[in-house]
Structure formats: structure tokens, C-alpha cells
Amino acid sequence: MKSKTIICRCEDVTLEEIEALIEKGYTTMDEIKRITRCGMGQCQGRTCRSLLLAELAKATKTNPAEIKITTFRPPAKNIKMAAILGGVENEENS
Amino acid sequence: MKKTAEIVIIGGGMAGLATAYNLAAMGMKDIVVCEKSYLMSGSTGRCGAGVRAQWGTEMNCLLGKASIEIFENLNEILDYEGDIEFKQGGYLLMAITEKEVEQFKKNIALQNSLGIKSVLLTPQEALDIVPELNIEGILACAFHQKDGHANPFHTMIAYAEAAKRLGVEINTFTEVTGIIVENNKVKGVKTNKGDIMTDKILIAAGAWSREIGKMAGVDIPVRPERHQILVTEPVNPKLGPMIMSFAGNIYLQQEPGGEFIMGFGPAEHETYSVTSTWDFIETMCKKAVRYLPYLKNIRIVRQWSGLYEMSPDAQPILGKADNVEGVYIATGYSGHGFMFGPITGVLMAQYILGLPTTIPIDKLDLGRFERGELIFEPSVV
Numbered sequence: 001m002k003s004k005t006i007i008c009r010c011e012d013v014t015l016e017e018i019e020a021l022i023e024k025g026y027t028t029m030d031e032i033k034r035i036t037r038c039g040m041g042q043c044q045g046r047t048c049r050s051l052l053l054a055e056l057a058k059a060t061k062t063n064p065a066e067i068k069i070t071t072f073r074p075p076a077k078n079i080k081m082a083a084i085l086g087g088v089e090n091e092e093n094s
Numbered sequence: 095m096k097k098t099a100e101i102v103i104i105g106g107g108m109a110g111l112a113t114a115y116n117l118a119a120m121g122m123k124d125i126v127v128c129e130k131s132y133l134m135s136g137s138t139g140r141c142g143a144g145v146r147a148q149w150g151t152e153m154n155c156l157l158g159k160a161s162i163e164i165f166e167n168l169n170e171i172l173d174y175e176g177d178i179e180f181k182q183g184g185y186l187l188m189a190i191t192e193k194e195v196e197q198f199k200k201n202i203a204l205q206n207s208l209g210i211k212s213v214l215l216t217p218q219e220a221l222d223i224v225p226e227l228n229i230e231g232i233l234a235c236a237f238h239q240k241d242g243h244a245n246p247f248h249t250m251i252a253y254a255e256a257a258k259r260l261g262v263e264i265n266t267f268t269e270v271t272g273i274i275v276e277n278n279k280v281k282g283v284k285t286n287k288g289d290i291m292t293d294k295i296l297i298a299a300g301a302w303s304r305e306i307g308k309m310a311g312v313d314i315p316v317r318p319e320r321h322q323i324l325v326t327e328p329v330n331p332k333l334g335p336m337i338m339s340f341a342g343n344i345y346l347q348q349e350p351g352g353e354f355i356m357g358f359g360p361a362e363h364e365t366y367s368v369t370s371t372w373d374f375i376e377t378m379c380k381k382a383v384r385y386l387p388y389l390k391n392i393r394i395v396r397q398w399s400g401l402y403e404m405s406p407d408a409q410p411i412l413g414k415a416d417n418v419e420g421v422y423i424a425t426g427y428s429g430h431g432f433m434f435g436p437i438t439g440v441l442m443a444q445y446i447l448g449l450p451t452t453i454p455i456d457k458l459d460l461g462r463f464e465r466g467e468l469i470f471e472p473s474v475v
Contacts (some may be wrong), residue, residue, distance in 0.1 A: 028132045032246040034139060042327055047188075055408060071398075074370050078327060078393040081379040085390065088376050 002070045007055070008048035012042020014056065022059045029056060040072060042078060095265055099126040101294040101422075101446065104306050106268050106388040108138040108422040108432050110298035111264075113446075115172070118260035120443050121278050125262045126292075127284055130269035130302075136247050137300045138432050140368070140400025141325055142323060142345055142357055142461070144336050145433040146185045146241035147210045150201045150472040153310075153409060155208050156453050164436035165249075173259075174252035174464055178213045179350050183334035183459050185214075185241035187225055187473075188385070189234045190341050193402025197307045197472055198236045205238070212238040214303060223335060226388055243336055246432050248284050253439075261270055270299075273310040273421075280310065280420030294446065296422040301366065301401035303425035312415040316403040317364045321357060322374040324353060324397040326389070328352030337385060344381045345475050354392065356382050359475045370397045375422045402429040407468035412438060413445070413459035422446055429474065 003039075005015040013036045021032055029052055032038055038052055039045030049070060057064040100122055103110045106129025116129050129135070145165055147158035149209040164171065165180045177428045189195045198214060206210045215237055217229035222238060253266055265287065272284035273295065284289040297314065307314035333348035355381045356378060375397060405411055405426030415421035424442045427434055437453070444451045462468060 018129070026133075029131045031134065034134045042393075042395060045101060055384055073396045073398055074372075075375070075394060075397070078395045080391060080393050081326075081383055082390040084379045084394070085383060088380070 007051045008036070008038040008041065008045075010043050013038040013048070017057055018052065019059065022056065027056065027060050028071040029053060029067065032056070033070050042075070044078075045070065096263055096290060097123065097127050097288070098124070099218075099290050099292040100124040101126070101296060102290050103127045103296045103298055104283070104294045105129065105136070105298035105300060105302075106133055106254075106264060106266065107136045107298065107300055108253075108384070108435030109300070109427070109438060109442075110296065111250055111257060112435045113296055113424060113442040114262045114264075114440045115253045115257040115260070116401060118257055118262050120447055122447065125257075126290055127257075127262060127264045128268040128270050129264065129266045129284065132266050133264070134247050134250055136201060137400045137403070138250055138435070138471060140398060141246055141432045142347070143243040143246050144185070144345065144347065144434065145180070145243055146238065146328070146336070148185055148187060148205060148212050148236060148238045148473070150197065150204070151409065151469055152208065153469060154203060154436065154458060155205055155210060155470055157410070157437050158209065159210055160437040160453060161434055164440070165244055168249065168252065168436065172252040172256040174248070174255065176248050176252065178249045178252055180244040182240055182242035182244060182349050183336070184237055184239045186220060186335040186337045187236040188220075188232045188337065188339040188342065189236070190231050190339060192233065194341050195234045198234060200463055200467035201473060202236055204382070209330060210238060211240070212236055213319060213414060224333060225426065226290055226332070226386060227383055228387055232387070237335070240335065243349075249432070262408060270306060270309070271363065273306070275310055275418055278418050294420045294422065296424060296442065296446070299433065300425060300426045300427075301403040303403060310415070310418050310421050311474060312418055312421050314411065314425060314460065316405050316411070316424060318366050318401045319360065319404050320359060320362055320365050320367055320399050321368055321402055321429065322399040323355065323357035324375065324378055324394050326354040327393045327395050329392055333386070340473060340475060342381065343475060344385070346385065348420070365432065366401065368399045370399055373378060404428050406463055408471045408474050409469050410434060410438065411460050412455045412456055
């Protein structure tokens with residue numbers, strides 16, 4: 001069995017998949033994110049964002065500081081719709 | 095980057111990539127695409143991913159139906175090694191006013207006359223399709239099984255890879271900064287990476303098309319409008335169709351991977367901003383839980399936004415400019431550029447090559463606004 005290194009745990013994205021895309025010319029975090037879903041799962045890239053950045057920097061021989069990082073999008077933490085609706089009700093009743 | 099081209103396509107989104115691929119497949123050489131950012135950065139990569147044939151104007155019905163037929167076979171047509179994830183769970187459109195019921199009846203008669211097998215359902219019948227739908231306040235529904243949604247990222251990559259194999263040059267992070275026009279004819283394109291000489295350009299720049307048009311001296315009356323959207327955690331598949339209400343202003347679907355994606359249309363000022371707001375989340379939750387109460391226990395993981403390029407009649411602008419030779423236009427999709435992309439890619443390629451188009455597009459030309467021949471589409475969110 002071929003060894004597999006998981007980069008994104010939420011979406012099961014492997015290092016091999018990412019390397020294959022870089023090889024094909026997809027050398028931005030944004031493109032790799034959208035093609036593989038790396039960073040689009042439950043935790044929103046808490047671990048894999050920096051791992052992807054490091055792999056991309058290594059593969060393209062670029063200083064990580066010069067690589068554009070994918071956007072941090074709200075909400076800061078996943079949240080049930082019921083919790084949001086509860087907040088709305090509180091505001092409406094106060 | 096090439097210094098000369100047969101055509102420069104401005105915009106690496108759905109309209110631009112689909113036209114580039116079709117032009118190349120029909121034999122054109124030296125096609126160059128200029129995308130100002132990364133691939134999938136614009137409106138296509140931010141869209142709600144829906145694909146439908148249930149429209150209120152003949153033109154949109156024909157475009158939608160033809161696009162669905164292409165989406166059904168797109169993995170094979172483009173020889174894509176991945177999957178565009180086209181899921182045909184249908185679109186369930188919910189009428190909540192009497193006026194809408196009447197409109198649905200008219201739409202369905204039109205759709206049926208064009209070979210689109212949509213049906214009008216009672217709310218009870220809709221429960222057979224979405225058992226957990228809260229039908230309170232719903233008067234009737236329209237349903238078409240062949241509608242659905244696809245993965246915009248994979249669809250774009252499938253087009254981009256197929257185009258590249260046919261020799262198309264796709265330049266990302268290449269921003270068009272000017273159009274060289276002499277004697278009312280296009281001579282070239284200026285970019286941040288140098289000039290490309292060409293006598294044809296295709297403006298497929300979505301919400302930025304008006305700005306590109308200005309560079310060539312062509313007035314393209316589209317305005318950018320921000321639309322927000324959110325996605326939940328994945329849960330077991332339970333929602334078949336995209337559910338949508340025009341009067342209720344909501345669309346909601348479940349991806350093949352289990353995530354729910356949903357949004358609604360804003361009442362917003364013109365903007366190029368793609369930021370997200372808390373207001374959107376609050377209103378979205380209210381709207382979503384009203385139709386599918388089980389959603390209240392599902393977590394939102396991310397929200398984002400993108401731009402519709404609204405045309406004055408919410409229909410695409412396909413054709414060429416009258417005042418400058420060599421300016422072709424595929425924009426103004428008004429939120430439906432992804433779903434109409436596959437067919438308009440074919441039609442624009444035919445048009446640019448001077449071939450007869452398989453669906454007449456003369457009614458969608460830029461000149462219709464000056465002539466006052468607008469075609470209003472009643473069925474949009």
C-alpha cells in the first residue's frame with residue numbers, strides 16, 4: 001500500500017494530492033483549497049492551513065511570508081443555527 | 095505569455111473558460127485567457143452552484159435546458175479525471191403568494207412547450223420529494239427533476255485543463271489594464287505583464303465587465319451586486335432537490351458531500367466588496383429553519399460572498415459591440431453565469447467564428463438596451 005500523509009484531517013486530503021496539483025501548476029493556496037477542499041471542513045483549516053503553506057513554500061522554493069494565505073472566513077468557530085436564532089430571540093425580547 | 099493572439103479572453107471564470115475551450119475545440123489557434131487573480135477567484139468560484147431549466151422567459155429556458163444536457167455529459171466531454179459532481183435532485187420552487195402560483199402556471203406551460211418536463215405540485219405532493227419540508231404558507235410548488243447543482247471548482251478546472259490540452263494559454267494574476275483601439279477596431283490588450291496584440295477580445299469579466307468595456311469605449315450596463323452565502327457541516331444526505339422561493343427570497347441545497355449551502359438576494363447598494371456580515375447569518379438562519387426545521391441542529395462552518403453582475407433585465411448579454419470592431423461580450427448573467435456557462439461557451443464560440451448559433455442569441459445582444467427591447471425574467475432570487 002502506498003503511504004499516505006494526511007494534510008487536511010477534516011477533508012482527508014493527502015500530501016500526495018497536493019504535490020500532484022503543484023506539479024500541474026496550481027501553486028496558490030486558494031486554488032489548492034478549492035480543488036481539494038483542504039481547509040474547507042469542520043475546523044476551517046486550523047491545522048492544515050499552515051501545513052499547506054509550508055508544503056507550498058517548500059515545493060515552489062518561496063519564502064512562506066511571500067505566499068498569500070487563504071481568507072479566514074466567519075464564523076470564527078462552527079455554530080448551530082439554533083444558537084444564532086436563540087441570540088436573535090433574546091435581542092427581540094429585550 | 096504570448097505577444098500576439100487570435101483572441102484575448104478577459105476573465106478566467108465560467109464564461110471565459112467555456113468559450114476558450116469551445117473555440118479551441120472548433121479549431122481556433124492562439125487563444126489567450128487573462129485572469130486578474132487565481133483561477134476560481136471570481137463569481138463562479140463563489141456561486142450557489144445551481145443549474146435549472148425552470149425559467150420564465152423562453153430564452154432562459156432554452157439556455158438552461160441546453161446547459162443541463164451538457165452538464166450531464168461534461169466529465170466525458172472534457173475528459174476530466176475528477177468529477178464535476180452534477181447532482182440532478184431537481185429544483186423545488188415554492189410559491190407563497192397567489193400571484194406566484196399564477197406565474198408558476200404560466201412558466202410551466204412555457205417550459206413544457208419547450209420540452210422541459212416541469213410539473214406543478216400541491217404542498218402535500220411536495221412532501222413526497224422533501225418529507226421534512228414545513229409546508230405552512232406554501233400554496234403550490236413547481237418541480238423539474240433534471241435541475242440540480244454541480245461543483246463550480248471542478249467544473250472550471252475541467253474546462254481549464256481541457257482548454258490547455260488544446261493549446262489555450264491561461265494566464266492567472268494577469269490583469270487587463272487597457273484595450274488598444276485604433277479607428278474603432280481592437281488592436282491589442284494591455285496587461286500588468288505586457289501587451290498582447292490581437293484584433294478580437296471577449297469581455298467575460300463578470301461584475302468587472304463594465305470597467306473592461308470602458309477601456310474599449312463600449313458601454314456595458316452591468317452593475318456589481320454582492321450576494322452572501324453560507325455552508326454548514328456535512329451531515330447524511332437527506333435533501334434531494336434545491337429548494338427555492340422567489341417571494342420568500344431563499345435558495346438552499348445539499349451538496350453530494352452532505353453540506354448544506356444556502357443564500358438569499360440582498361437589497362444592497364452597488365459594491366465590489368466581497369466581505370461577509372453577521373446580519374446575513376441571522377436572517378439566513380430564520381429563513382432556512384422556517385422551511386427545514388431540522389437545520390436548527392446543524393452547524394454553520396463558513397460564510398462568504400460573491401458578486402452578481404446584474405444586467406438591466408436580468409438576462410445575459412451575448413454578442414458584440416456595435417461601435418468597436420472586435421469586441422465580443424459574454425456577461426450580464428445576473429447570478430446565473432455558472433449554470434448558463436456550458437451552453438453559452440458553445441454559442442459564443444460559434445458566434446465569434448461566424449457560424450450559425452445552435453440557439454439564436456440575437457435577442458440577447460448589447461443593442462437591446464438602446465432599442466428598449468428588454469426581456470424581463472420574473473424568476474430570480
